[in-house]
Amino acid sequence: MNKIFDTAIVGGGVAGTSLLFTLAKYTDINNIILFEKYDEVSQLNSNPKANSQTLHVGDIETNYTYEKAQIVKRASSMVSNYIHNFGEVNKIGFIRDKMVLAVGEDEIEQLKERYEEFKTLYPYLELWDEKKLQKLEPKLLKGRKEPILAMGATGQITTVDFKKLSESFAQQALDTDKNIQMRYNEEVTKIERNSDNSYTITTDTTSFQAKSVVVNAGSYSLLFAQDMGYGKDLAILPIGGSFFFTKEKLLDRKVYTMQNPKLPFAAIHADPDMTQNWNTRFGPTAFALPKLERYHELHIRDLVHALNIDKDATEVYLNLFRDSTIRKYILRNMLEELPLIGKEVFVHDAQKVIPSLKASDIEYADGYGGMRPQIVDKKNHELLLGEAKLEEDGIIFNMTPSPGATSSLSIAMQDTIEICKHLGKKFDEKRHREEIESLKSPRVLNPSAVKEEITV
Numbered sequence: 159m160n161k162i163f164d165t166a167i168v169g170g171g172v173a174g175t176s177l178l179f180t181l182a183k184y185t186d187i188n189n190i191i192l193f194e195k196y197d198e199v200s201q202l203n204s205n206p207k208a209n210s211q212t213l214h215v216g217d218i219e220t221n222y223t224y225e226k227a228q229i230v231k232r233a234s235s236m237v238s239n240y241i242h243n244f245g246e247v248n249k250i251g252f253i254r255d256k257m258v259l260a261v262g263e264d265e266i267e268q269l270k271e272r273y274e275e276f277k278t279l280y281p282y283l284e285l286w287d288e289k290k291l292q293k294l295e296p297k298l299l300k301g302r303k304e305p306i307l308a309m310g311a312t313g314q315i316t317t318v319d320f321k322k323l324s325e326s327f328a329q330q331a332l333d334t335d336k337n338i339q340m341r342y343n344e345e346v347t348k349i350e351r352n353s354d355n356s357y358t359i360t361t362d363t364t365s366f367q368a369k370s371v372v373v374n375a376g377s378y379s380l381l382f383a384q385d386m387g388y389g390k391d392l393a394i395l396p397i398g399g400s401f402f403f404t405k406e407k408l409l410d411r412k413v414y415t416m417q418n419p420k421l422p423f424a425a426i427h428a429d430p431d432m433t434q435n436w437n438t439r440f441g442p443t444a445f446a447l448p449k450l451e452r453y454h455e456l457h458i459r460d461l462v463h464a465l466n467i468d469k470d471a472t473e474v475y476l477n478l479f480r481d482s483t484i485r486k487y488i489l490r491n492m493l494e495e496l497p498l499i500g501k502e503v504f505v506h507d508a509q510k511v512i513p514s515l516k517a518s519d520i521e522y523a524d525g526y527g528g529m530r531p532q533i534v535d536k537k538n539h540e541l542l543l544g545e546a547k548l549e550e551d552g553i554i555f556n557m558t559p560s561p562g563a564t565s566s567l568s569i570a571m572q573d574t575i576e577i578c579k580h581l582g583k584k585f586d587e588k589r590h591r592e593e594i595e596s597l598k599s600p601r602v603l604n605p606s607a608v609k610e611e612i613t614v
């Protein structure tokens with residue numbers, strides 16, 4: 159076996175596998191190794207039980223500015239193009255309606271303004287008034303006192319199984335004629351730089367060498383970076399997210415609510431869940447949890463390392479707590495996790511979407527939810543939102559809180575360009591542009607999907 163790899167990838171979530179795919183398919187890099195500590199890809203945050211299964215396009219996410227929405231639209235389109243071009247519609251990515259709901263006169267006014275501003279960027283968006291909503295989703299109106307208006311979309315890929323997407327990326331990479339090694343059940347324990355600028359990657363069983371390394375290990379990426387002397391000014395605030403199921407399916411569409419600018423991505427939403435026969439799933443909640451993986455044992459040493467608590471980190475947390483909106487939100491979300499009263503508290507939030515919902519209609523989604531590794535910038539005393547990256551001399555560390563799954567192919571493209579520069583290899587921009595950055599129709603790039611479509 160060739161043990162000197164061109165690139166080693168640590169982590170087989172959607173971030174690691176999208177990079178594997180991009181390197182294998184669109185570069186002349188020949189030897190790539192991927193390490194995943196569990197026995198299959200996407201067992202943590204990229205699993206459909208951990209996240210909201212949403213392709214965040216920026217059209218109904220009201221926390222984005224127009225400029226940010228342009229970037230998000232481009233990044234997310236790579237995932238939807240992949241799903242269309244590789245014949246994975248209704249297998250990995252699902253075309254289902256979605257909307258953002260404005261409740262009360264103030265939100266309605268804001269939503270109308272937003273529609274005017276964003277309709278050129280997203281020409282398919284429509285305003286749905288109460289009459290239309292009564293036909294589409296009558297539960298949104300039953301028992302409601304305030305007026306509502308929605309901005310919705312039809313005919314778009316809105317829902318993605320990011321685990322199946324990871325499996326498809328890995329398979330596409332394995333189907334190339336490159337030397338691709340997938341090392342499952344192999345945990346990377348150390349990464350060291352050698353004097354010849356290559357890297358030694360030590361795992362729990364052996365060690366390998368690579369000329370470049372990309373660490374896509376979720377919450378653990380920062381720990382690897384700090385072990386190597388990078389990102390000392392950063393810390394991780396692990397934020398857990400839980401969900402509640404309704405006992406009966408109540409909605410056919412994704413229903414998001416208007417975001418509070420102080421709490422981006424905190425607004426409640428209801429999503430038809432692909433793992434539960436499209437039953438309605440509300441959430442996620444958001445609460446600080448002393449864990450790096452939601453449903454696996456706690457490694458105190460890793461946690462202490464990630465929290466990186468000192469005067470500066472404490473200052474960031476105290477600042478958050480001083481803001482009354484954030485303080486109330488944190489306390490409320492903690493209550494929502496409590497066994498008996500949790501759903502009594504949560505149902506008040508969920509009533510913004512379905513006013514007639516009762517606590518007895520919902521149940522805590524056991525086994526669902528994940529951990530968002532929010533990055534704390536200790537130097538600037540800030541909680542960073544969105545993805546963060548550290549890179550130096552052929553090694554890249556990615557930290558990917560929400561909506562990292564949506565941005566996976568875009569982040570993979572940026573990393574591919576950097577890795578190619580470092581190794582003196584070529585990125586086939588033209589082919590990537592045709593197959594990932596644009597929608598190809600009607601030719602499908604996945605021959606097995608064609609076979610299936612013909613035989614169905």
Ligand SMILES: Cc1cc2nc3c(=O)[nH]c(=O)nc-3n(C[C@H](O)[C@H](O)[C@H](O)COP(=O)(O)OP(=O)(O)OC[C@H]3O[C@@H](n4cnc5c(N)ncnc54)[C@H](O)[C@@H]3O)c2cc1C
Binds near residue numbers: 174201374562
């Ligand atoms: C509640 C919640 C809802 C979300 N909803 C959405 C959404 O709707 N849409 C969206 O786009 N994003 C969403 N996100 C964010 C999204 O889930 C993540 O951004 C994305 O899954 C991150 O992918 P990843 O590959 O970086 O991380 P992960 O999927 O966590 O993968 C990291 C991998 O690294 C492996 N690993 C870790 N350490 C090692 C090691 N030492 N050796 C070997 N392997 C290792 C792990 O086993 C794991 O497989 C949500 C997140 C949460 C928590």
